[in-house]
Structures are given as structure tokens and as C-alpha cells.
Amino acid sequence: MTAPGGTLKDRPADGRVGVLVVDDQLLFREAAREVIAATPGFELVGEAVSGEQALRAADELCPDLILLDVRMPGMGGVEAAARLHKAHPDQLVVLISTEQPDVVERRVKTHDAAAIVPKHCFGAALLRSLWRMYGSAPG
Amino acid sequence: MADIAETTSTRLRPRTSTGTAVALTGALVTTAALWFVAANAADEDRALSMVTRGLAIALPIGLGAFRLNRNPGDRFAKLLVAAGLVFSLTSLAEADGAVPYSIGRALVWVVEPVVVYLLLAFPTGRITTAVERRLVWAVVLLAGLLYLPTALIEEGFPTPNPWASCGEQCPHNALALGSAPEVMDVVRPLREVLSVLLFGAVVVVLWRRTRRVRPMLQHALVPVVAIALGRVVALAAYDVLRATDGQSDATGVIGWLYLFSLPAITVCFAIGLVNQRVFAAGALERLALELGPHANAANLRLAMAEQLDDPELRVVYWLPGDPGRWIDETGWPVKPPQQENGQVVTKVNDGGQPVAAVVHDAALAQDPKFVEAASVYALATLENERLIGRLHGSLRELAQSRARLVAVADEERRRIERDLHDGAQQRLVALRIKLELIAERLQELSPHDAAALRELEDVVETTIEQVRSFARGIYPALLAERGLDEALRALARDCPLPTAVYTEDVERYSHEIEATVYFTVAEALQNATKHARGVTAATIHVRGGERLEFDVHDDGEGFAPETAFTGVGLVNFRDRLEAVGGEASVRSTPNYGTTVSGSIPLEVGT
Numbered sequence: 001m002t003a004p005g006g007t008l009k010d011r012p013a014d015g016r017v018g019v020l021v022v023d024d025q026l027l028f029r030e031a032a033r034e035v036i037a038a039t040p041g042f043e044l045v046g047e048a049v050s051g052e053q054a055l056r057a058a059d060e061l062c063p064d065l066i067l068l069d070v071r072m073p074g075m076g077g078v079e080a081a082a083r084l085h086k087a088h089p090d091q092l093v094v095l096i097s098t099e100q101p102d103v104v105e106r107r108v109k110t111h112d113a114a115a116i117v118p119k120h121c122f123g124a125a126l127l128r129s130l131w132r133m134y135g136s137a138p139g
Numbered sequence: 140m141a142d143i144a145e146t147t148s149t150r151l152r153p154r155t156s157t158g159t160a161v162a163l164t165g166a167l168v169t170t171a172a173l174w175f176v177a178a179n180a181a182d183e184d185r186a187l188s189m190v191t192r193g194l195a196i197a198l199p200i201g202l203g204a205f206r207l208n209r210n211p212g213d214r215f216a217k218l219l220v221a222a223g224l225v226f227s228l229t230s231l232a233e234a235d236g237a238v239p240y241s242i243g244r245a246l247v248w249v250v251e252p253v254v255v256y257l258l259l260a261f262p263t264g265r266i267t268t269a270v271e272r273r274l275v276w277a278v279v280l281l282a283g284l285l286y287l288p289t290a291l292i293e294e295g296f297p298t299p300n301p302w303a304s305c306g307e308q309c310p311h312n313a314l315a316l317g318s319a320p321e322v323m324d325v326v327r328p329l330r331e332v333l334s335v336l337l338f339g340a341v342v343v344v345l346w347r348r349t350r351r352v353r354p355m356l357q358h359a360l361v362p363v364v365a366i367a368l369g370r371v372v373a374l375a376a377y378d379v380l381r382a383t384d385g386q387s388d389a390t391g392v393i394g395w396l397y398l399f400s401l402p403a404i405t406v407c408f409a410i411g412l413v414n415q416r417v418f419a420a421g422a423l424e425r426l427a428l429e430l431g432p433h434a435n436a437a438n439l440r441l442a443m444a445e446q447l448d449d450p451e452l453r454v455v456y457w458l459p460g461d462p463g464r465w466i467d468e469t470g471w472p473v474k475p476p477q478q479e480n481g482q483v484v485t486k487v488n489d490g491g492q493p494v495a496a497v498v499h500d501a502a503l504a505q506d507p508k509f510v511e512a513a514s515v516y517a518l519a520t521l522e523n524e525r526l527i528g529r530l531h532g533s534l535r536e537l538a539q540s541r542a543r544l545v546a547v548a549d550e551e552r553r554r555i556e557r558d559l560h561d562g563a564q565q566r567l568v569a570l571r572i573k574l575e576l577i578a579e580r581l582q583e584l585s586p587h588d589a590a591a592l593r594e595l596e597d598v599v600e601t602t603i604e605q606v607r608s609f610a611r612g613i614y615p616a617l618l619a620e621r622g623l624d625e626a627l628r629a630l631a632r633d634c635p636l637p638t639a640v641y642t643e644d645v646e647r648y649s650h651e652i653e654a655t656v657y658f659t660v661a662e663a664l665q666n667a668t669k670h671a672r673g674v675t676a677a678t679i680h681v682r683g684g685e686r687l688e689f690d691v692h693d694d695g696e697g698f699a700p701e702t703a704f705t706g707v708g709l710v711n712f713r714d715r716l717e718a719v720g721g722e723a724s725v726r727s728t729p730n731y732g733t734t735v736s737g738s739i740p741l742e743v744g745t
Contacts, residue, residue, distance in 0.1 A: 027565045031572040038576055071560070071616060098564050098607060099616065106628075107621065120568045120603050123575040 017131055018045035020063035022054040022080070023096070024072045028119060032067060039124040042131075051075025051083075058088050065131065067122070068113070070097040070104055078104075081112040092134050096122060158208025161220055165200030168223070172196050172230040179233040184304035187395060192230055194402035199223035202409055209508070214264025219405070222253050226401065232303040237313035244296040244303065245314060248286035251334065252278045254404065255341055258367050261408060262359050262415070270344055278337050285330035292319040297327065299381070301394035307386075331378040338371040353448040353500070355509075358418045359411035366407040370400040419509040422446045426513055430520045436468035439517050447513060449500040451482065454517070457493040465496070485510045487518055494518060541718040542651065549654040552614035559610040564603065571599045618657050622647045626657055627679055636668050636693075637676045644683035652687060652739055655719050659712050660691050663735040667693035674732070683741070690736040697727040712737075 019042055021032045029047050036044045046061045048054040050072050058066060066084060070077035081093050095116045097104045104116045114134040117126060173193050180188045203219035210216075229250060231243025255278045259271045266272050290296070294315050298307050345367055349360040373396050380390040426446040430439060436454070444452040455465045455476050467473050476484045476496040483503075486496045497514045578592040610616070618626035624645045631638035647653070660679055667674050674695035681689040712735065713723040721739035 025561065025565045027569040028572075031569040031576075035572060035576055038580070071620070076620065098560060098568065098603075100607075102632075106625070120571040120600060122568075122572050124579055125575075 016041050016043040017065055017135065018043055018061070018063045019127075020046050020048065020054065020057055020061060020066045022048040022051070022057075022066060022072070022077070023069035024049045025069070028069070028096075028122075032122065035122065035124055035127065039127050042127055051077065051080030054080050055083055055087065058084055058091060062088075063091060064135070065092045065094065065127075068093055068095050069119070070095055070099065070116075078107050078112075081108060085112045092130075094130055094134075157211045158204045158206075161200065161207055162204035165197060165204060165220070165223060168200065168227045169193055169197040172227045175230050176233050179235055181304040181306065188233060188304050191395070191398050191402065192226075195398075195405075196223050196227045196230075198402045198405035198409075199226070202405055206412075215260060215262055216264070218257055218260060218264050219408070222257055225249060225253050229302055232300075233305075235310065237310040240303070240305075240310040241290065241296070241313040244300070244312075245287060245290045247300070247302045248282050250401070251338075252282050254370075254401070255338070257404065257408075258341055258345060258363060261363050262356070262412060274337065274340055274344060278341075281330060281333055281337060285326055285333065289323060289326060290314045291316045293323055294318050297381075299386075299390065299394065301377070301398040328382075331382075335371060335375045335378065338367070338374060342367045342371055353503075355415055355418045355422065355448065355503075358414035362407040362410040362414070363404075366400060366404050370397070370404070373397040373400055416509075419512075422448075423509075423513055423516060426516065427520075430517060436521060439521055440468055443497065443513060443517050447499060447503060447510070449503060451498075451500065453498045454495055454514075455498065456495045459492070485514055487511070487514050538718070538720070541714070542720075545655070545715060545718040546651050549614070549650055552654075553619060553650075556610045556614040556616060559606055559613070560616065563606050564610070567599055567603045567606065571596055571603065574599065614654070615657070618653055619650070623653050623656055623681065626653075627660060627681065630657070630661055630664070631679060634664050634668065634677070636664065636674060638664065638679060639676070640679045640681075642681045645681050645687075646683055648687065648741065651719050652741075655715050655721070655739065656681065656687060656689055656737065659715060659723075659735070659737055660689060662712055663691035666735075667691070667695060667733065672696045685741060687739045687741055688737070690734050692732060692734045694732045697729045697731055697733050 019032075019036050021029050021036075021044065023029055023032075033044055033047075036042050042065075045063045046057045048057045051068075052075050054066065054068060057063070068077040068081055068084070077095050077097070081095055084091060084093050093113045095104060095108060095113045096119045097116065098119050101116045101118060108116065115130060117130075173189050176189050176192050177185060199219040200223035203213075203216040203223065206213045206216035207220070225246070228246045229243055231239040232247060234240040234243060252275070256266070256275055259266055259275060266275055290312060291314060293312055295309065295312050296303075298305070298309050300309075303309055342364065345360065345364045349357055349364055352360065373393055377390065377393045377397050380387060380393055384390060423446075426442055429442040429446065436456070440452065440454045443454065444450055453467070453476075455467055455473050458464050458466050465473050465475050476486075476498045478484055478501075481501050482498050483501045484496050484498050487494050495514070495518055497510060499510060503510050574592050574596045578589040578596065581589040581592065615626050615629065617629050622645075624642050627642070628640050631640045660681075664677060664679075667677050672695055674693045677691060677693045679689070679691050681687070712725075716723040716737045716739065719739055721737055724736045725733065726736070727733040
């Protein structure tokens with residue numbers, strides 16, 4: 001099943017955390033897919049390759065957690081985060097970037113994204129701690 | 140320009156030795172005439188007669204030779220030479236022998252038509268108007284009907300006569316066939332009155348022409364009118380005095396004056412021609428001033444028309460090609476320039492090839508050198524302007540190509556940075572994530588292997604950081620995405636030197652401008668960090684507005700101003716700024732640090 005917002009996966013009904021991965025880089029999406037699949041309690045609900053796709057996917061797939069790359073063609077992660085926050089304040093948005101977090105941090109309003117994490121640090125441990133820290137009170 | 144300067148008018152033939160040959164002939168003829176006068180003239184008048192005749196012969200031939208030397212086709216010069224030769228024959232009137240004396244006396248009557256023709260043909264050598272032509276014919280008829288034939292019916296020529304120093308004791312008329320004193324009593328006063336009237340008419344015609352012609356010719360004609368008037372007055376006075384008292388001193392003096400008027404005419408021709416050249420020089424000078432350093436084809440035509448006093452003057456240009464064609468100053472094709480409707484053509488050639496042609500009033504053609512000089516000068520100015528235009532064009536192209544080089548270099552930097560970001564960085568990131576994934580799986584099964592993998596993760600992480608830093612150095616992603624303000628702040632944060640950034644009205648600009656300012660500031664900071672001594676802090680100021688201005692100041696020891704712009708970095712800095720039309724400066728004061736400043740004009744839309 002596909003949605004205009006991106007590649008769609010069945011929404012888990014067992015209370016697992018639905019994750020939307022947004023990045024134009026296939027390599028990262030593949031790696032993220034593996035990490036999420038290998039992390040109990042988390043389920044990949046969809047993927048998007050741009051900010052615009054992310055907005056549509058967030059509407060249709062209602063993910064709990066959105067991993068959003070900062071640098072993408074078209075609408076970048078910073079603007080998408082602001083819009084997502086406005087549209088779905090209940091969804092947890094985490095910005096990921098190859099830049100140093102402090103460089104990104106200056107450009108993001110504090111409430112738009114829960115966290116900014118270096119891309120290469122992404123892993124099961126980070127996913128779990130992110131959900132533990134922000135999951136109960138997203139935004 | 141050398142080619143233009145060498146240009147010659149095709150109307151002029153190459154300089155020949157005609158002038159020299161004429162001058163030599165003139166010298167021989169004058170010497171022979173003087174010898175003849177010296178041998179024959181009456182003692183008391185010998186010296187005066189020699190001087191008068193010598194000048195009357197030598198001056199016109201000399202002036203003619205001088206002008207022929209400049210222009211072998213000069214018709215007036217040829218007339219002058221011919222007149223000099225005719226005048227030389229009147230020396231026979233000094234002969235003691237009746238036959239040469241009679242021939243000499245008869246030839247004196249030919250002098251006057253020649254003088255009239257010369258006066259009216261000055262300075263072109265041509266009789267142009269019908270009135271002038273009729274006048275010449277009238278004088279010729281007068282000489283042919285009332286003077287020359289009387290040689291056959293008079294026993295003696297009228298005496299005294301300024302052309303013969305024999306006074307009242309002259310040889311008899313060897314040409315006389317008979318005597319008709321009753322006819323002569325009528326003819327003599329009639330022809331004298333007619334002569335004065337006709338010469339007076341010549342003066343009037345010349346005077347009217349002087350008022351009609353262009354200033355340049357006016358300057359030439361005035362002395363000629365003056366001498367013609369003086370001569371007719373002298374002639375009238377002489378006739379009256381001779382009729383009343385032929386022996387008086389006054390008659391003798393006026394006679395000599397009349398004779399002297401002959402060489403004086405040549406002197407006046409010379410003065411007129413000099414006047415004309417002085418006027419031409421003035422006109423050229425005014426032309427030069429009027430054209431100034433930046434002439435174009437339109438104001439060139441106007442300036443030439445005004446200074447050459449020919450409102451109809453046109454300049455047409457030869458457009459080389461296959462086939463080439465003539466165009467006017469607006470680039471419109473025109474028919475080939477040709478002589479018509481009182482206009483003549485002075486062509487300007489460059490190395491045998493036509494460049495342009497000036498179509499002007501035929502009156503100007505009497506001084507082709509002047510028209511040629513004016514044309515060559517004007518075209519040289521135009522050529523200069525064209526060359527300057529071409530130079531400006533080249534400089535503009537150079538600046539544009541420099542800007543293009545900078546733009547291409549910036550684009551290349553951005554491409555490399557993107558490739559690094561999308562390629563190596565992403566692979567390393569994926570590698571790091573997958574290593575962590577495997578390490579996590581192995582954690583329980585084989586903690587030792589997991590630890591080894593995590594060590595590898597550290598290596599990958601270091602590599603990621605290095606690639607990122609390298610990519611940012613090549614072209615900071617932040618600059619492309621967020622602009623100067625943020626990119627410079629990030630630059631300042633990364634700088635080992637404490638650096639403050641102040642910005643004012645800084646917006647987004649073209650890639651070229653943003654990259655120029657960013658890399659210039661980066662380079663200045665790097666210089667301050669690496670090379671300047673005693674630096675503890677730096678500040679970056681950037682101001683937007685009509686120009687984007689920036690300076691980078693450090694508090695180091697500074698350096699002597701003369702060493703400014705010697706380092707490769709500083710030269711690069713200036714080159715980079717100039718490529719986007721900006722300016723650069725470096726101020727350094729010992730103990731007060733160094734300030735690198737740049738200013739870039741901002742056009743709407745950058």
C-alpha cells in the first residue's frame with residue numbers, strides 16, 4: 001500500500017512506536033530501516049525523501065516519532081520540523097544531521113524539534129533513549 | 140595608428156622633381172634676363188630695372204616651383220611659372236636694337252591679360268564664373284584689337300614707358316608697316332580708359348568673390364584684391380600723368396610703382412596662400428579641440444563641417460567585405476562617393492585600402508592637403524576612440540571572464556561539497572550505524588567482538604568528522620543554505636581566535652558575492668591566526684545596503700604598509716573581490732593591528 005506522503009507500511013496495532021524516516025539519502029534510510037527492525041518496540045511506518053513528502057506522510061500515517069534529516073532538496077528539515085510541530089504537536093520530531101548539532105541548533109526553534117542528533121550516532125540505543133526522554137511528552 | 144598617420148589622399152600624386160626642375164629653369168631664365176637688362180638698360184635706371192625685372196620673373200617662377208614641389212598637379216603654380224616666363228620676355232624692351240626692342244614692347248601688352256587671368260584664377264588656377272570668363276576675354280580682345288595691332292601702324296611705341304628705360308630716346312618700331320597718327324589719337328586714349336575700366340572691373344569681381352567665399356578662401360583673397368586695386372590706381376594715375384606731363388618725376392615714380400606691382404602681385408599671392416594655411420592650421424586646431432578625446436562618427440562629421448565651413452560636408456566609410464560597401468556614419472549603405480554638384484571627394488586610404496572618404500565643397504579642393512590633414516586627423520581620432528572602445532571591451536570581457544572563473548570555481552566547490560556529503564559522508568554514516576547494529580547484536584554473544592566493532596565505530600566517527608570538516612572548508616553547506624550571516628558566525632565559532640561577528644542589514648546575495656565575502660573573511664581570519672603576531676582577538680563587521688561592505692580586524696602587531704598585498708593570500712583576496720566588481724584594501728598600523736576591508740556593489744536582484 002502506498003500513500004502520497006511516502007512508502008507506507010501497515011500501522012502496528014500492538015502499541016509499538018511508529019517511526020517515519022525522512023531523508024533523501026537511501027543509504028541512511030536503509031540503515032535506519034535495519035536499526036528500527038532490530039529494535040523491539042519500534043516499527044517503521046513509512047519513509048519520505050523530502051520535507052513536503054514528510055508533511056503528507058505525517059498526516060496520513062500518524063507516526064509517533066519522525067526522524068527528519070536537516071539537509072534535503074526542496075523543503076529542508078528545519079522548515080519541515082516547524083510545520084510538523086504546528087500540524088501534529090503530538091508527534092515527536094527528531095532532527096538528524098551530518099552537521100554538528102550546535103550548528104543546526106541555532107536555526108531551530110526549541111519547541112519545533114525534541115532533539116537534534118548527529119546522523120552517525122543513530123542506533124537502537126539512541127532510539128530507545130529518545131523515546132524514553134521525549135516519547136511520553138512529545139514536542 | 141601608424142597606418143592612419145601614413146595615409147595619403149589618392150588625389151595627390153607622389154612627389155616628383157617637377158618643382159626642382161622648374162626652380163632651376165626659373166633661375167636660368169632670371170639670370171639670362173638680368174644679364175640682358177644689365178647689358179642694354181640705360182645707365183641711370185639699370186639697377187632699378189634689374190631689380191624690378193628680376194623680381195617680376197623670379198618671384199612667380201619661385202612660388203610656382205615651391206607649390207609644384209608640394210603638389211605637382213597645382214594648376215595655379217603652373218600659371219605662375221608661365222607668367223614668369225612671359226614676363227621674362229619683356230626684358231627685350233630694354234634692347235638697343237629696334238627689332239628685339241619692338242618685340243619686347245609688343246609683348247608688354249600681353250602681360251596685362253596674363254596678370255588679369257592670374258588674378259581671377261587665384262588660387263585654383265581656374266576661371267570658374269561666366270563673369271570672370273567674360274572679363275578675361277574682354278582683356279584679351281582689348282590687347283588683341285587695340286594694343287597689338289597698333290604696333291603695325293605706329294612709327295614709335297608710346298613713350299615714356301615703365302617697361303623700357305630708354306625714356307624718350309627709344310629705338311623705332313621695327314614692326315611698323317605704316318603710320319596712322321589720326322587713328323592712334325583715337326585709339327590710345329580709348330584703350331587706356333578701357334584698360335582702367337576693365338582692370339577696375341577685375342577688382343570689383345575679386346572683391347565680390349571675397350565677400351562670397353568661405354573664410355579660408357577669404358583670407359587668401361584679401362591681399363590679392365588689395366594689390367589689384369593698387370595696380371589699377373597706379374595704372375590710371377600713370378595714364379593721366381603721362382598724358383599731362385610725360386617727363387615729370389611723378390610720372391617716372393608712378394611708372395616704377397606700376398612696374399613694381401608685378402612682382403608685388405606674386406608677393407600678395409604668397410601672403411594670401413600663407414594666410415590660407417594659417418587659417419587652415421587654426422581650423423585644424425579648432426577641429427582637434429572640438430573633437431576632443433572621445434569622438435564618434437556623428438560629431439566627427441559635424442566638427443569637420445563646422446571647421447571646414449562646409450555644411451554639406453559628408454564623411455563616408457568603407458566597410459571591407461566581399462563585396463565591401465560604403466556606409467555613412469549611421470551605418471546605412473550609401474552610393475560610392477563621387478565628384479558631383481560642386482562637391483569633390485578626398486579619399487583616405489590606409490595601406491592602399493580605402494578607409495573613408497570626405498565629400499566636400501569643391502572650393503576646399505584647392506587645398507587638398509588641408510582637407511586630407513583634417514580628414515586623417517579626424518579619422519585618427521575616431522580610430523583612437525574605436526581602439527579605446529575595443530580596449531574597454533576587452534577589459535569588460537576580462538572582468539566578465541574573471542567573474543565567470545570565480546563563479547565556476549565556486550560552483551565546483553559546491554559540487555565537491557555535495558558529492559562529499561551525498562557520497563562519502565553518507566556511506567560512512569551508514570557504515571557507523573550498521574557497525575553499531577552488529578555490535579549490539581554481538582553484545583551478548585561475544586562481548587569481545589562487540590568491543591572491537593565499537594573501536595572501529597570510533598575510527599569511522601573520526602573519519603566522518605574529518606570529511607565533514609574538509610567539506611565545510613571547501614564550501615560550507617551553511618553558506619549555501621542559510622547565507623552569509625550564519626555561515627560567518629559558524630566560521631567565527633570554529634576559529635581558534637576569539638572572534639566577534641557584527642552584521643547589519645545583511646541579506647541573501649548571489650552565490651558569487653556570498654562566496655567571495657565568506658572566503659575573503661575566512662582567508663583574512665586565517666592570516667590573522669597564522670601569520671600575525673600578538674593577535675588575541677578578531678572582529679568581523681558586515682554591512683549591507685547599496686554596497687556590501689565588510690572588514691576583518693585583528694589586534695595584532697600589524698605590518699608595514701609597503702608589504703601589503705605582497706602575500707599570495709592578499710593578492711587572491713583582491714583578485715576575488717575585483718572579479719565581482721568590488722574593491723579591496725588592507726590597512727595595517729604597527730601596534731594597532733590589521734584591517735582587511737572589502738566593498739562590493741550590489742545590483743538589484745543579487
